[in-house]
Amino acid sequence: MPKTVIHLFHDDVDSLTLGSRVPQRIHEVAADHDVTVEVFCFGPAQRSLAASGSTAEQTFNRQIDELVASGVRVGACVNAARADGAEQALEQRGLVLRVARDEFLRFTLEGATVVTF
Numbered sequence: 417m418p419k420t421v422i423h424l425f426h427d428d429v430d431s432l433t434l435g436s437r438v439p440q441r442i443h444e445v446a447a448d449h450d451v452t453v454e455v456f457c458f459g460p461a462q463r464s465l466a467a468s469g470s471t472a473e474q475t476f477n478r479q480i481d482e483l484v485a486s487g488v489r490v491g492a493c494v495n496a497a498r499a500d501g502a503e504q505a506l507e508q509r510g511l512v513l514r515v516a517r518d519e520f521l522r523f524t525l526e527g528a529t530v531v532t533f
Contacts, residue, residue, distance in 0.1 A: 418451045421456060422442075422530075423532040424461040424532075425458055426533060429472040432472045432473065439454075439488060443483070455480070455488060463500060465492065484509065484511065492512075
């Protein structure tokens with residue numbers, strides 16, 4: 417089955433808010449096209465998973481939680497989560513933590529289309 421992966425890396429307002437909204441919109445129609453949707457957070461965007469100071473971070477985290485609740489696999493780098501002391505909190509929110517290197521290679525092996533924000 418084809419897959420679209422939304423890779424959230426940047427932590428500017430538009431990348432956080434639009435980048436976490438796009439997979440919601442794709443997910444709304446993906447099943448009609450036999451496509452799966454996945455999200456992978458890394459770098460500055462991953463650090464925003466543990467922040468809630470700005471309006472953009474609050475929107476981002478709400479939308480990430482909504483994606484998880486709707487059954488979209490949302491992942492992040494386990495090594496970065498450990499370094500930030502956020503591993504347990506992210507797992508409790510339902511994020512899948514894996515080594516980023518392995519996830520990026522998996523996307524290639526699966527022939528996924530990766531869109532980065």
